[in-house]
Amino acid sequence: MKIIHKRIVISGSLFLLGLFLLAGRLIQIQLVSTESFSKHKVNLIDESVRQRTHSFTINEGRGLLLDRNGEMISAELKPAVILFPFLQGEAKVIDKVADVLGKSPSVIRRAIEGHEEPFVIADEKDDITTETMERINKLKLPGVYAHYIARNKHSEFASSLLGVTGQAPEVIKKNYKDKLDKGMISVNTKIGKTGFQQAFDPFLISEGETKLIYHVDRSGSPLFGLNVKYLAPSNPFYPVSVKTTVDSKLQAILERAVDVSGIKNGGAVLLDVSSNELLGMVSRPYKTGLSKNQMLTRHAPGSVFKIVTAAAAIEHKDLQKERTFDCDLGIDGKKAKHPLGNLDFNSSFSQSCNRTFGLLANDMMKKDHSMLDDYAKKLGLTGRSGWNGQVYHYQDFKQFPEEEHATIWADRYDKNQPLAISQTAIGQKDVQVTPLSIANMIAGIARGGKVEEVKGATKILYKNGNTLLTFQDHKKKAEIQPYTAQKLQMLLRGVVTDPKGTGRALQGLPYAVAGKSGTAEKGKANTSNKWFAGYFPADHPKYALVVIDLDYTGARTTVISAYADIVKKIYNNDKEK
Structure with missing residues (x-):
């Protein structure tokens, strides 16, 4: 009997200890380390909001690189029609969008079914015009928006000179601690890694994205109806632009001659x-x-x-x-x-x-x-x-x-x-x-x-x-x-x-x-x-x-031929x- 009693006490103690550890862990997650959980410093509140939020980024908010004539060379603005996945089953809405875009409703329906996040309805043949965007927005259809979107150029034009961007959390923490602490940027904000993007990163770094967002429940359905919010930074002076000295025409001449x-x-x-x-x-x-x-x-x-x-x-x-x-x-x-x-x-x-x-x-x-x-x-x-x-x-x-x-x-x-x-x-x-x-x-x-x-x-x-x-x-x-x-x-x-x-x-x-x-x-x-x-x-x-x-x-006069061609x-x- 004493042995059985002893085992019960030990088992009960271990069970209670497990409950206390579990409760402690829950307290840590829910109340203590909500903004800096684990060695990776994960913000649990941000992650929770992110899981319940669907968004489409219109503009990352990063500054632009311009050529000497003021033309964008690091990014480009493209007209786009953006659809949200909660449109599944909205037959009338799909029909109206299809009519404006000149597509079959079934094509748009299949596209929506294949996405869990907002997306641009387009293919290589699409040519979204300003007129098309105006017609779409006049319809005022929930979950359907026409907007210019800014995207980085993915071409070899002046690539080594202009440079690339990417995520680098450790660099963010080291170089931009003040902005990080103030919530102006996150550890996932893209920074310049090479070229002009790196050189002018202190000025170009984003201070907030422009995006369309809506909240969903566990099933992915809209949480607050079909309303989509438009979020944009309030600072009227940012993002800035760096006016480079690059002449786009002459740059193109150099690239072609070298190749x-x-x-x-x-x-x-x-x-x-x-x-x-x-x-x-x-x-x-x-x-x-x-x-x-x-x-x-x-x-x-x-x-x-x-x-x-x-x-x-x-x-x-x-x-x-x-x-x-x-x-x-x-x-x-x-x-x-x-x-x-x-x-x-x-x-x-x-x-x-x-x-x-x-x-x-x-x-x-x-x-x-x-x-x-x-x-x-x-x-x-x-x-x-x-x-x-x-x-x-x-x-x-x-x-x-x-x-x-x-x-x-x-x-x-x-x-x-x-x-x-x-x-x-x-x-x-x-x-x-x-x-x-x-x-x-x-x-x-x-x-x-x-x-x-x-x-x-x-x-x-x-x-x-x-x-x-x-x-x-x-x-x-x-x-x-x-x-x-x-x-x-x-x-x-x-x-x-x-x-x-x-x-x-x-x-x-x-x-x-x-x-x-x-x-x-x-x-x-x-x-x-x-x-x-x-x-x-x-x-x-x-x-x-x-x-x-x-x-x-010595097999070819590469340098002289390129030089003569450029001149x-x-x-x-x-x-x-």
């Missing part, structure tokens, strides 16, 4: 010389959210870097004045792969003689070990080329946050090694620069030596069109002398006009081109980085353009203005 040329890994950068604004940028390959922007990534520039060595030599005239160089030899003093004979400084530049610039760099480094670094800085290659500075409480706001820093030397001891100096002088060894910085250097030379930071956006605009913020020009402090810039302009033009120049294939274009080619060997067998960086028209510079093929094999198309575009 037609066969460049699979590389791209192009186009700047406005007078304003130093980015007009277009293309990076290949592109896979949504996965690919690096190659135009903001550093690469070996090859002979394009000879511009830096040339600038230093020009400002130290005694090193190259009335001097010829044995261009039958390479930088190591052995027979060159492509012997060019004895050349003066100008011809050495246009025909890209490695020996000349290796010797000049060594002479200069004997006088000053920082010579190449100093001129790379003066020409805008080192440091950030993209606009950065203080914007409100953001101390280091970057318009191109993915931009990588250039490197000139990886080992300071190389500054004492003649061969390493020669390799660096011709853009090999450890020299790594971004196509954006090369374009910035070219634009600075075309302007007469004045180097500025590249702008990708000029303004941030309130919803009503008024200006919230203007990005001012940022000029670099160090720059080359005007005479040096003029001499470099002459050298760059000679690359194209010299019958033996490396850019002679660009002669005869409607806009005269000045520029420099470059080929940098890579560890990958039989491939190299192939560049052409220049500006046009040569006599009155308007555009600075860089094209690069990062997997060049021709831009010339035609300018004529049409």
Whole structure:
């Protein structure tokens, strides 16, 4: 008996303990941790409301990216007819909708049966017009609404530049704690992850969606009749728009030229010389959210870097004045792969003689070990080329946050090694620069030596069109002398006009081109980085353009063909203005 009694007591105690634990858990769920349940900090109230609410998002509330002419480039507005699933069985309503849309009632009925959430009734052939929307809304049918809906563009147009958005709860908690605590956003609010979407995310991030909602019971039927509510943020100034410097027509020209040329890994950068604004940028390959922007990534520039060595030599005239160089030899003093004979400084530049610039760099480094670094800085290659500075409480706001820093030397001891100096002088060894910085250097030379930071956006605009913020020009402090810039302009033009120049294939274009080619060997067998960086028209510079093929094999003239195509198309575009 005592054993049985003991078992009963233990069983009863365990049962009561289980009840207490269950009650405690219910108290925690229902009263204590309603807004921050479990290690995942789940808001149970929000989740409960979400389960009982059906909604259709008309606009996520995220700010827009505009091109330089004010046209949307990150999203598009589409006319749409939205149907709610509680219309099942509403035969008269379905018949009226079908009549306006020119569809069979059975088609609409089947569509409604296949959805548990509000949806857009459309297919690829549908062309919802403004007139159709007006007719639908005049009917005032419950559960049927016509409205413009905003959706992100899912095309490859300027994809790497504009960037992508996505959910990142941990980033939200870290970067937007104040807005999260005030309930202005949730951990599921989309943020910019790459490109301009990332750069301008503090301004673009949504402060509330515009949507149609209704509440349902457990069976999915309307809880408060057939009334659908329209919810929208009350702030008349948001969402804002970022007015970028991108020219949509020129961007399209760049993209088509790069693709037609066969460049699979590389791209192009186009700047406005007078304003130093980015007009277009293309990076290949592109896979949504996965690919690096190659135009903001550093690469070996090859002979394009000879511009830096040339600038230093020009400002130290005694090193190259009335001097010829044995261009039958390479930088190591052995027979060159492509012997060019004895050349003066100008011809050495246009025909890209490695020996000349290796010797000049060594002479200069004997006088000053920082010579190449100093001129790379003066020409805008080192440091950030993209606009950065203080914007409100953001101390280091970057318009191109993915931009990588250039490197000139990886080992300071190389500054004492003649061969390493020669390799660096011709853009090999450890020299790594971004196509954006090369374009910035070219634009600075075309302007007469004045180097500025590249702008990708000029303004941030309130919803009503008024200006919230203007990005001012940022000029670099160090720059080359005007005479040096003029001499470099002459050298760059000679690359194209010299019958033996490396850019002679660009002669005869409607806009005269000045520029420099470059080929940098890579560890990958039989491939190299192939560049052409220049500006046009040569006599009155308007555009600075860089094209690069990062997997060049020599089988096709990808870079030159793309460059020529772009110059021709831009010339035609300018004529049409």
